[in-house]
Amino acid sequence: MANESQMPSAAVYQAAANRYDAMEYRLCGRSGLRLPRLSLGLWHNFGSVDDFGKATAMVCRAFDRGITHFDLANNYGPEPGTAEENFGRILSAQLAGHRDEMIISTKAGHRMWPGPYGDGCSRKSLMSSLDQSLRRMRLDYVDIFYSHRYDADTPLEETACALADIVRSGKALYIGISKYPAPEARRMYALLESLGTPCLIHQDRYSMLVRKPEQGVLEAVQEQGVGFIAFSPLAQGLLTDKYLNGVPEGSRAAGPSVFLKRDDITPGLQARLRRLNAVASDYGCSLSQLALRWVMDAPAVTSVIVGASSVAQIDSNLEVLSVPPLSAGQRAELASVLEA
Ligand SMILES: NC(=O)c1ccc[n+]([C@@H]2O[C@H](COP(=O)([O-])OP(=O)(O)OC[C@H]3O[C@@H](n4cnc5c(N)ncnc54)[C@H](OP(=O)(O)O)[C@@H]3O)[C@@H](O)[C@H]2O)c1
Numbered sequence: 001m002a003n004e005s006q007m008p009s010a011a012v013y014q015a016a017a018n019r020y021d022a023m024e025y026r027l028c029g030r031s032g033l034r035l036p037r038l039s040l041g042l043w044h045n046f047g048s049v050d051d052f053g054k055a056t057a058m059v060c061r062a063f064d065r066g067i068t069h070f071d072l073a074n075n076y077g078p079e080p081g082t083a084e085e086n087f088g089r090i091l092s093a094q095l096a097g098h099r100d101e102m103i104i105s106t107k108a109g110h111r112m113w114p115g116p117y118g119d120g121c122s123r124k125s126l127m128s129s130l131d132q133s134l135r136r137m138r139l140d141y142v143d144i145f146y147s148h149r150y151d152a153d154t155p156l157e158e159t160a161c162a163l164a165d166i167v168r169s170g171k172a173l174y175i176g177i178s179k180y181p182a183p184e185a186r187r188m189y190a191l192l193e194s195l196g197t198p199c200l201i202h203q204d205r206y207s208m209l210v211r212k213p214e215q216g217v218l219e220a221v222q223e224q225g226v227g228f229i230a231f232s233p234l235a236q237g238l239l240t241d242k243y244l245n246g247v248p249e250g251s252r253a254a255g256p257s258v259f260l261k262r263d264d265i266t267p268g269l270q271a272r273l274r275r276l277n278a279v280a281s282d283y284g285c286s287l288s289q290l291a292l293r294w295v296m297d298a299p300a301v302t303s304v305i306v307g308a309s310s311v312a313q314i315d316s317n318l319e320v321l322s323v324p325p326l327s328a329g330q331r332a333e334l335a336s337v338l339e340a
Contacts, residue, residue, distance in 0.1 A: 177199060218298070
């Protein structure tokens, strides 16, 4: 494990007394659970290949600034599973006394272990995976357990029953679904409701560059009283100023991630980002702040899950809380820039 020496020791870390002063919290759908407007995701930068000291500092800094929600999945790493392991170590060493102040989520549904049960949303896969996640994170329960994707090979009824039973077992407090198309999401909401464990939250990719949830999902969550949490609100870093003129070393696109590659940064995309950056300058904020404000202000959005590779990025992203909401006129102007 890299740079173990950089991690704050248990004796050193004390949560900031003013940690709840600046963050806003919003009720999640029709539930009584409040989520911070910004949550922290551990998809990248928290695995066994990453700097554990930095990972620890980012989790502690987020908590110190009112980010109570940490989003994980069984397969986050790399190696898969190691983000949960590292998070479990950070929790037990630094945040053990704060478990009741935290909302921890994990997910199952993508390929995680060999053979027919390490993938998908069957009862067998979901239940086995959650048990593994709890062991890795050294937890008795997670706050939110997600079906990570729609699995066309498993009847929705089977997935819904497994999720409801997981809540009844006490291993998760709430249920979420991720990346379900709108029609299947609506069926899932109805099934979970009928089982007495309503769907708390729908997680989907949503940003100024990826607007698919506008084709049905945002309408469905609003109608059904389900919360919505946007992932990759910065489009993995594209909606910051870092790619305006190239691909900087140390960025996600310059690294080994298969989800954002150097070749994705095309001249056409850069021209689009520069247009958005000019709008951000006109509004007196940075492109990343504009991107976060745009998602947070959209109807139905409870929280946005940002990723980070440094404490400074977390601090910079939190500055969005002091950027005023976009006016109707600004949203309309942006809509025409985004559709151009
Ligand atoms: N349900 C799902 O299937 C699913 C899928 C994907 C993600 N998620 C969740 O969503 C979370 C966030 O996803 P994401 O990491 O793609 O989110 P993102 O917020 O769109 O991108 C985060 C990346 O952008 C860069 N960045 C962030 N803030 C910056 C700033 N202020 N200035 C410059 N660069 C900045 C950093 O990358 P570099 O510094 O490395 O360039 C950072 O790792 C994940 O951790 C996960 O919890 C869920």
